[in-house]
Amino acid sequence: MELLAFGKTGWGDELFYATLMTVAVSITAMLVGFFFALIFTPLKLSKYKTLNLVGNFYTTVIRGVPELLVIYLFFFGGSGAIMYVASIFGYYEYIEINAFITGSMAIGIISGAYSTEVFRGAIQSIDKGQFEAAKVLGINKFVQFYKIILPQMLRLAIPNLSNVWQITLKDTSLISVTGLVEIMRQSYIAAGSTRDPLFFYSLAAVLYLLLTYISMKLINKLEVKYSKGY
Amino acid sequence: MDFDLMITSFPKLLGATVVTLKLLSASLFFGLFLGLFFAILRLNKNIFINKFAYGYSYIFRGTPLLVQIFIIYFGLGQIEYLRTTFLWVILKEPYWCAIIAFTLNTGAYTSEILRSAFQTIKPGIIEAGKSLGISNKIIFYKIQIPIAIRQSLPAYGNEIILMMKGTSLASTVTLMDLTGVAKYIISTTFKPIEVFIVAGGIYLFMTFIIHNVIKYLEKKYSFQQ
Numbered sequence: 001m002e003l004l005a006f007g008k009t010g011w012g013d014e015l016f017y018a019t020l021m022t023v024a025v026s027i028t029a030m031l032v033g034f035f036f037a038l039i040f041t042p043l044k045l046s047k048y049k050t051l052n053l054v055g056n057f058y059t060t061v062i063r064g065v066p067e068l069l070v071i072y073l074f075f076f077g078g079s080g081a082i083m084y085v086a087s088i089f090g091y092y093e094y095i096e097i098n099a100f101i102t103g104s105m106a107i108g109i110i111s112g113a114y115s116t117e118v119f120r121g122a123i124q125s126i127d128k129g130q131f132e133a134a135k136v137l138g139i140n141k142f143v144q145f146y147k148i149i150l151p152q153m154l155r156l157a158i159p160n161l162s163n164v165w166q167i168t169l170k171d172t173s174l175i176s177v178t179g180l181v182e183i184m185r186q187s188y189i190a191a192g193s194t195r196d197p198l199f200f201y202s203l204a205a206v207l208y209l210l211l212t213y214i215s216m217k218l219i220n221k222l223e224v225k226y227s228k229g230y
Numbered sequence: 231m232d233f234d235l236m237i238t239s240f241p242k243l244l245g246a247t248v249v250t251l252k253l254l255s256a257s258l259f260f261g262l263f264l265g266l267f268f269a270i271l272r273l274n275k276n277i278f279i280n281k282f283a284y285g286y287s288y289i290f291r292g293t294p295l296l297v298q299i300f301i302i303y304f305g306l307g308q309i310e311y312l313r314t315t316f317l318w319v320i321l322k323e324p325y326w327c328a329i330i331a332f333t334l335n336t337g338a339y340t341s342e343i344l345r346s347a348f349q350t351i352k353p354g355i356i357e358a359g360k361s362l363g364i365s366n367k368i369i370f371y372k373i374q375i376p377i378a379i380r381q382s383l384p385a386y387g388n389e390i391i392l393m394m395k396g397t398s399l400a401s402t403v404t405l406m407d408l409t410g411v412a413k414y415i416i417s418t419t420f421k422p423i424e425v426f427i428v429a430g431g432i433y434l435f436m437t438f439i440i441h442n443v444i445k446y447l448e449k450k451y452s453f454q455q
Binding site: 061069174187 | 293294295304309394397399401409413416417420429433
């Protein structure tokens with residue numbers, strides 16, 4: 001237990017902050033993922049073949065390539081890409097992006113591919129009559145989406161989104177390769193300096209289990225809330 | 231775009247693909263048996279056996295694969311007793327550690343897939359077998375298992391693809407699989423995009439093949455011919 005003391009003698013506070021970091025990265029990545037899903041879901045549902053192709057390309061590539069490879073692409077290529085864009089605008093200094101942004105962007109793009117599939121499935125399983133009824137009543141597309149489709153879609157999407165959240169949460173462990181100090185990285189550091197890898201990695205496993213357990217409980221509550229009236 | 235790099239790195243990456251495929255096939259092979267074993271335990275009426283199997287799948291599905299590999303590769307070596315047993319021959323090799331971790335991980339997911347497949351079999355089918363006087367063992371092997379395989383094919387296909395992506399984590403324990411070699415080339419040449427396209431292309435090609443094989447099997451084993 002001495003190993004877990006808070007303060008300078010133990011690893012308690014470090015691991016606590018690392019856990020917060022994991023949660024922060026997961027939430028940011030999930031939101032980035034929603035943003036991507038918001039762009040690519042309409043593309044996948046579009047009437048136009050070219051737009052479909054773009055949407056399908058995104059989800060197929062991201063879901064078919066290992067997460068670690070995507071993270072390496074961002075880690076090694078991220079600042080290069082930003083510098084290239086900056087050079088167009090006449091800025092030639094070296095730009096370094098911090099590990100948090102690289103990590104949550106990489107995981108966000110992965111999570112976005114899964115979210116896109118979830119939203120597509122949810123929208124497609126809404127009864128066609130709902131769209132037609134809205135059209136007949138002369139409701140414009142914007143209101144139709146926010147007031148009619150979205151509330152129904154959320155109810156259908158929440159169980160699957162909870163899976164996406166679990167995947168995202170577990171994927172954040174891979175960001176440790178870029179040096180961002182989250183649970184996995186902190187355990188690696190602690191294991192290295194105390195020579196007690198079994199204890200610290202098991203502790204990391206427990207922390208992840210705790211996070212998935214708590215988030216499942218919260219999501220179940222949301223599910224109950226959104227399926228009111230069914 | 232550095233096309234020369236793409237061409238020169240292709241054979242290297244293709245060589246590393248063999249390692250990835252070896253890891254994948256070994257862990258899927260052992261994982262299938264482990265999954266079947268735990269699925270049967272899950273269906274057991276004894277509450278302790280049931281809870282044990284549930285705990286196994288809960289723990290392995292609730293923690294990242296990276297943690298599991300690290301516990302097995304870095305963690306288990308710390309136990310003095312293990313070093314004296316024959317297990318140490320296996321556990322000191324990163325290759326076998328990776329396979330053990332992948333097997334345990336895919337076993338947990340497979341057990342869930344198979345359990346739900348067994349549970350969706352209509353009781354009428356089993357009753358029909360019983361009323362024909364077929365023994366319980368034969369009902370299980372000749373009726374329940376074939377139906378369960380058919381039911382679980384789509385989900386299992388996804389699991390194979392997830393596992394294929396999971397094998398990339400072997401590169402974190404010094405194995406030079408496809409991702410490991412890709413990372414090595416990226417970090418020596420600093421051309422991430424070119425390497426990503428080649429390595430990603432190989433992964434996508436494997437995904438494509440797995441996807442189509444599963445689709446073919448689904449068609450072959452479907453009830454409506």
